[in-house]
Structures are given as C-alpha cells and as structure tokens.
Amino acid sequence: MGEGRTNALALESASRRELQCLAKELQLCRGNAKSDVILSHALQFLSDNPSDGEQRVRAALAALTGGARSTTAVTSPVGKTTPSRKTKAANREQVEAKSTSEGEQSGSVNEGEMAEQHAHEQEKATALSKHSSSAKNKSVVIKKAIFAPPKAGELETPEVAKKPEATPSPPITKPHTSAAPAKTSKVASQASSSSDKATTNPRSALASLENVASKKVSVSAARKDVEALVDSLDDLSFVSESRVRCSATGHEMKADRGTILAYTTGKRYLKARRLKCSFAQYAPMFVAYPDEANSDMLWCNVTESAIARDRKRVEAHIAGPKYQKELPLWRVTEAAKKQAAEEAAQRRADRVEAAKKRRLAVATKESADITDNERPAKRVAIDRSRG
Structure with missing residues (x-):
C-alpha cells in the first residue's frame, strides 16, 4: 500500500x-x-x-x-x-x-604564461x-x-567542504491593481490636459470662434443668394427650408445655388419655360394644366377642357364653334366676377375704416370721462387746502 x-x-x-x-x-x-x-x-x-x-x-x-x-x-x-x-x-x-x-x-615557464x-x-x-x-x-x-x-x-567529494545551504528567497507578490482606477485616472488626466490646453491656448479658442462666426456669415450669405435666385424666377418656389420646386416641370431640388443654376440651364427646364412663354399670349383663356404631372397640356377656361400644348391645336380650338359660342358668355362671367371682387374689396375696406372710426370714438369718449371724473377731486383737494 x-x-x-x-x-x-x-x-x-x-x-x-x-x-x-x-x-x-x-x-x-x-x-x-x-x-x-x-x-x-x-x-x-x-x-x-x-x-x-x-x-x-x-x-x-x-x-x-x-x-x-x-x-x-x-x-x-x-x-x-x-x-x-x-x-x-x-x-x-x-x-x-x-x-x-x-x-x-x-x-623555465614564466609567471605571466x-x-x-x-x-x-x-x-x-x-x-x-x-x-x-x-x-x-x-x-x-x-x-x-x-x-x-x-x-x-x-x-560529495572528500576534498571539498560542504557549504551552507542557501535559504530560498520568498516569492515577491505584486499588488493587484484594478483596471477601473487606471481608466478613471486616464480620463482625469485627459480632462486636465484638455482644460490646460484650453486655458493655455487662448489664440486657438479665439481662432475657433472666428471660424464659427465666419461659417455662420457664409451660410447666411449663401441663403440670401438662393432666396434672390428663387425670387428672380417666377416658376420657382420654396417647398421647405431646404427644398425648391419648379412649377413648370414639377421638379424638386435642393435649395443650393449651384444645384438651381445647373437645373435652370438644362434642356428640360428651358424647353418647358419656352413653351410657357409662347402660350402666354393666350392667357387668361388658356392656362397651364392644373395637374403639374401633365405639363404637356393646357387648360381652356372658356370650354373647360384640356388642350395639347401645341400652337396648331390651340388655334384650331379657338376657331372652333364651341369656343366661339362660349367666349362671350365667359367674358361676361369674368367681368361680373371681377366687378363682384372689386365690390367685395371695397366693402371690406369700408368696414375696416368704420371699425377704426368706432374705436377712435370710444377711445376719445373714455378719455373725456376720465378727465371729468378727475376734476371734482382736484377741486375738493384745493378747497380743503384753502380752508
């Protein structure tokens, strides 16, 4: 065992x-x-x-x-x-x-050898x-x-004496260091170094502020240029803060000067604008089709029908009996609509003026009542001071 x-x-x-x-x-x-x-x-x-x-x-x-x-x-x-x-x-x-x-x-051998x-x-x-x-x-x-x-x-050999045994040295144990304090110390050192940099480099801070200000100025200037470009073309309008829409073609694009200029110099936009300008002489009887998806069509307000965006088709439609029959009635209706709109605008202006007069009269009356109520009190105070 x-x-x-x-x-x-x-x-x-x-x-x-x-x-x-x-x-x-x-x-x-x-x-x-x-x-x-x-x-x-x-x-x-x-x-x-x-x-x-x-x-x-x-x-x-x-x-x-x-x-x-x-x-x-x-x-x-x-x-x-x-x-x-x-x-x-x-x-x-x-x-x-x-x-x-x-x-x-x-x-005979010497001591050196x-x-x-x-x-x-x-x-x-x-x-x-x-x-x-x-x-x-x-x-x-x-x-x-x-x-x-x-x-x-x-x-062992008899000639050599035993030497005392060497005591083994105790093992050296390294203290265990956790990783969390090291990370925190590193973060703290980074924060302190960044704060030192911020405090010791005022020129860099000033330069960064100047860069931010220059960027803001450049952005505002670019926005003003885009707004001026959109206002100069009657068929462009803002859909949102960063989007622009073309009413002639129905195309939407980024509100950027370079993008807008590149599109407005393209073939599609120039063709649509040329067609629109060529049919402007037939307004207000013929206008653009209400649906922008059908940009190749026109709308006849006299006969209330769609006509192809072609000069021959438009002239043939004008010479037709239906258009000639409806044209006088449409003109009378349009004149009546225009007169009614003018009368409504006049009545609206009269109402606004009358309301202003009433408010002014009420204000003057209230001020007069206030002055009348204050005068006896002043007289009583004067009489008491004299007595």
Whole structure:
C-alpha cells in the first residue's frame, strides 16, 4: 500500500513532457491528452500490472532521459544546485593541482604564461560546469520511490567542504491593481490636459470662434443668394427650408445655388419655360394644366377642357364653334366676377375704416370721462387746502 502511494506521488510530480512520453511508450492513452488523464491511466496501469508495471515505467522513463544519467533523483532546489557547485570546486582544485605540477616540472615557464594558462583553464572549468548544470536541469525529476537514491560518494567529494545551504528567497507578490482606477485616472488626466490646453491656448479658442462666426456669415450669405435666385424666377418656389420646386416641370431640388443654376440651364427646364412663354399670349383663356404631372397640356377656361400644348391645336380650338359660342358668355362671367371682387374689396375696406372710426370714438369718449371724473377731486383737494 505504501509503495503504491509513493508511486502515485512520484507520477504526480512528473512533468508534462514525461507524462506524454510515458503515455506514448506504454500506449496508455493519446499523447496530447491532459496530464490528469495520463496520470489516471498510469496509476491504472500500475494497479493492473503489479508484477512488472513499475519496472516498465522505470524503463520507459530511463529510455526517455538517457539511461543511468537520469537515475540521480533530485528532490529539492538545493539538491539541484549542490552537485554543480561541488563539481565546479573539484574542477578548480584539479586545475590548480595540475598548474602547480606543471610549474614544478617546467621551471623555465614564466609567471605571466602560467597566469594566462590558469585563467584559460578556469574558463573551461566554468563552461563545463555550466553545461553540466544546464543538462541536469533539463533532465527528468524522478522520485526516490521509483529510482534508487544516489550514494553519498557520488554526490560529495572528500576534498571539498560542504557549504551552507542557501535559504530560498520568498516569492515577491505584486499588488493587484484594478483596471477601473487606471481608466478613471486616464480620463482625469485627459480632462486636465484638455482644460490646460484650453486655458493655455487662448489664440486657438479665439481662432475657433472666428471660424464659427465666419461659417455662420457664409451660410447666411449663401441663403440670401438662393432666396434672390428663387425670387428672380417666377416658376420657382420654396417647398421647405431646404427644398425648391419648379412649377413648370414639377421638379424638386435642393435649395443650393449651384444645384438651381445647373437645373435652370438644362434642356428640360428651358424647353418647358419656352413653351410657357409662347402660350402666354393666350392667357387668361388658356392656362397651364392644373395637374403639374401633365405639363404637356393646357387648360381652356372658356370650354373647360384640356388642350395639347401645341400652337396648331390651340388655334384650331379657338376657331372652333364651341369656343366661339362660349367666349362671350365667359367674358361676361369674368367681368361680373371681377366687378363682384372689386365690390367685395371695397366693402371690406369700408368696414375696416368704420371699425377704426368706432374705436377712435370710444377711445376719445373714455378719455373725456376720465378727465371729468378727475376734476371734482382736484377741486375738493384745493378747497380743503384753502380752508
């Protein structure tokens, strides 16, 4: 029971690479499976094969790490660093002994050459120790339960004294900083920088105000130009603040000077205006068709019928018997309408004038009553002052 527990602990401390290689070698599961899955399959393999399971696991890990070199178990960070230091010291002692022996044998060698050789040997020893320590760090860490512990003579040399173990430095934990204060500080810094810019750059603020004022002036000037252009053409009118309509063609466009000029110089508008001007001599008997969609038609007020916008058709309609019969009656009706409109306008003007006179009379009467009511009070006040 104890041995199985030690095997489980050893497998739990194995690295990810060791577990993957173990899974591939023993065909426990997929090599890219999770470490927990590989570990559970390995423990199941050990329980299913109590006789040779442990040996097969050792053989697989030994083949992975390079045989006897991987049998040296390292259980702590101190154990990892101690062999490298001791081997380094042993190499240094060997180099020193070799240099002294060579100095005794060859006395003709000067001290400068010996120093250079000694430094060169030390560099080689340090490079060798670094290489050995890096190779040992890369090797697989295996627990004592699976592999036999190393002998004391293999790790330590009698010539070198043991050095005190270095106490591991406590891990430095960085304080957790939340992202919200950083954002707020950034926003605050941006606001402060913008306020500083606004306060320290009065010229830029003045320039921006001047730009806004110039834009307003330019917009008002452009609006005045558009209004003047629309007023100069009798068939253009404003539909809204930003739209203009042409009564001759029924076209709507943007209230822009360039757009209006481009349309009024086009073929469609010029043709419609030419036709309108050519039939102006037949007014008021013939006028434009009430529906602007039928701009190619005219409306005859005498016969109350639609006529094609063609000079021959209009002249033929005028020479027709129906038009000649209705024309005198239409003229009488139009004259009566005109007279009635004039009389109505005169009556309206008379009513307005009479209302003005009445209001003026009422106002003068009220002012006279006010003055009459105020005079006795003044006399009483004067009499009291005299008495």
